[in-house]
Amino acid sequence: MAVSVTLPALGESVTEGTVTRWLKAEGERVEADEPLLEVSTDKVDTEIPAPAAGVLASIKVAEDETVEVGAELAIIDDGSGAPAAESAPAQAEAPAEAPAQPEPAAAPAQEAPQQEAPAAPAGGAEGTDVVLPALGESVTEGTVTRWLKEVGEEVAEDEPLLEVSTDKVDTEIPAPTAGTLLEILVGEDETAEVGAKLAVIGQKGAAPAAAPAAPAPAQEAPKQEAPKQEAPAPQAPSAPAPQQVTTPAPDPAPAAPAPAPAPAAAPVTPAAGEADAAYVTPLVRKLAQENGVNLATVKGTGVGGRIRKQDVIAAADAAKQAAPAAAAPAAASKAPAIEASPLRGQTVKMPRMRKVIGDNMMKALHGQAQLTSVVEVDITKIMRMRAKAKDAFAQREGVKLSPMPFFVKAAVQALKAHPVVNARINEDEGTITYFDTENVGIAVDAEKGLMTPVIKGAGDLNIAGIARKTAELAGKVRTNKISPDDMSGATFTISNTGSRGALFDTVIVPPNQVGILGIGATVKRPVVVDHPELGETIAVRHMTYLALSYDHRLVDGADAARYLTTVKQILEAGEFETEIGL
Structure with missing residues (x-):
């Protein structure tokens, strides 16, 4: 039964999305709710899960293509495995004919390796074939880099069986069924084409297919006494030929019993391989x-x-x-080791997220008259308060107490007194909307680029509520679980540019807002303090810069200064003891 994978609704105003990456290739098995592909919109990047378990039969929309909500992206079938069952008899016929061909002694050295593979099926190695699946549209072959199971070991269905490397991706190949790994046909560092047979899995508890392989070469022993290079694999169980012990001396001793050399047959084959050391997977x-x-x-x-x-x-x-x-x-110099980035000298395609951020920033700069005002704030009292309360706060609230919630709290309190900074210009209507709620966007530095999830109703939260919500949203961004609703509705934005050491930044006001507050790095430095008893004195204080970028079409320089002064007063007063449990 075929199941259609469609592009779901990803937000109230989202009408289309771009496929940025397929996490599964055609022919691979997927489980229900397993991430299947990544989709990017103008608001968020998200993963689309598989609606049902099965095999990814067909991909309808390629990477970097844009489709509308509801469009069909792929087809998943039930993965019954009928094609694999039909191919089994065809492959069984080939080994049946192969044993008849070694009888001529024209090229015994070349015939011996070819007989090892068919010997197992002839001896009863019947089961499910493990084949190299399609790993991408233009991928035609892959290199086995590591077997995760050995011959004779039991495997579960969908358990990782081996690792394969191609020129585009490194991936694990799962077991198509549960059972015993009877035979490995492609060794490590060997390359096989897509669809090639890699191994055979049989019923649980079945003997490894390599065990019956020993008697078959034993019959060929009289014809293969001359070529000593092939002696280790086929002649280990054959004791009557003493000349052959000289080359494979370590192998025959532990391999006296007939079944014992069978598992060793697969590892021995690489030793006889010829060099291609220059190739690296x-x-x-x-x-x-x-x-x-x-x-x-x-x-x-x-x-x-x-x-x-x-x-x-x-x-x-x-x-x-x-x-x-x-x-x-x-250690004496303490200079950080600086490594060259692998991006040097490369030309790469611009990621969609980077393009969306760039388009929004250009739109904001071209559509607004932006300006930045900066004030310096002494947050020594807050830093000391935080140091006393952070351990108990973390145990009580379940999140760390960073300085960020104090800045957010002060910013939203000041917005209530200065609504001109918490507003929007409706250009088409020629009106101004002054918001009665404070929805604060928090800029988060994610791997894919800057994202700004929104704390809804931040003006109604205390320090603990802001800390929990900030941690929750930042976690969603970094684990790629953020939703379009989490990213929409901001009326004001705060960016902690100081988290990476910048003193301050002239941040850009986002579209449909008139203000953004940038928080600089907190540093200790000597400051002139006016003490009530000691008068003017110099002391080491925790200092930071606050930079407010604003749309000068609505916010004047005096408005910006008044807002920043209010934020400064709230922070320097530091009256948050009750909220953090002191």
Whole structure:
């Protein structure tokens, strides 16, 4: 049964969305409510879950395409696996014919490896094939980077079975069914085409398919005495030929019982592989770049000296262990280590979120007469108060007490006294709306770009309520669970530009608002203080800058100064003891 995946309504005013990324490829299995794709609108980026479990049969809308709400995005079928069942007999016929061909002794060295694969099916390795699924529209092959299970181990349905790397993505391939891993047909660091058979899974408790493979090569032993290179795999159970022990000496000793060498057959094959050490899989290259490992200095343990994932991890661990010894002489300078960004020298496509932010900022700058006023505020009392109350506050309220809620509280209290800063110009109507509620947008620095979720009714909340709501919205942004409703309805915005060390910033007023408050970094510095008993004296104080950007079409410089002065007075008075439990 086919299930249609459609673009849902993503907000009251959202009529269309752009597919930014498919999280599943055609042919992959998805579970109900599992994230299927990412969609971007002019308000929010969000994930669209799968409406039902099954196999992603068809993708109707490609990445970077824009469609209207209700449009069909993809088709999910029930994933019954009928095509896999039909292909099983066809593949069983090929092994049946293969054993007849090794009888001519023309090329025994080349025939032996080909007989190992068919031996298992002939010996009863019947089960479900694990094939390489389609991993993207233009992806035709993939490299097996790691098997997560070994022959003979049991696997559950949809349990990760192996890791595959392509030129576009690194991903895990799940087991199509539950059972025992009977046979691995493609070794690590080997490349296979899409649709190729990677392994066989049989009934739970079944013997590994590699076990019956030993007797088949035993019959070929008299014909293969000359080529010693192929001796380790087929002739391990054959004791009568003493000359063959010279090359594979470590293998025959533990492999005296016939069943024992079967699991060892798969790992032995890479040892006979021929070198292509220059090739490094995308997964290994990416891992090396993330860990700062120079691949030229890594000795590979894979086929022909090829560098594997484990080699990079070992090199990274060794570098970390050596780092403390080198850190001692470097401690004197304390200069931060600055690494070059991988973006240097690249030309990349502009992300949709970045484009939306840019369009909104240009619209705001071109449509408003913007100006910025700055005041300096002494928040020493607030910082001392916070230090006393933060531990008890965190235990009581369940969130950390940062300085941010104090600034929000002071800002919304001042908005009630200065509504000209909490207003909107209705250009089409030639009117001004002065809001009777304070819906404050909080700028959050997210991985995809700046986002501004809204604290609705912030003027009615206390310090604890503001802290909880701020933490909740910031968490939604960083986990990509923010909704369009969380992003709409702001009447005023606050941006904590000082969280990254900036003293102050000339922030841009968002569209449909007339003011935004920027909070600078809090720093300790000597300040002249007028003490009632000591007179003018110099003391170390916690100081910060507040910058108000405003639309000069409605807000005059005097209005901005009066608003900032009120915020300054509230913060420096610091009368928040009751709200934070002191």
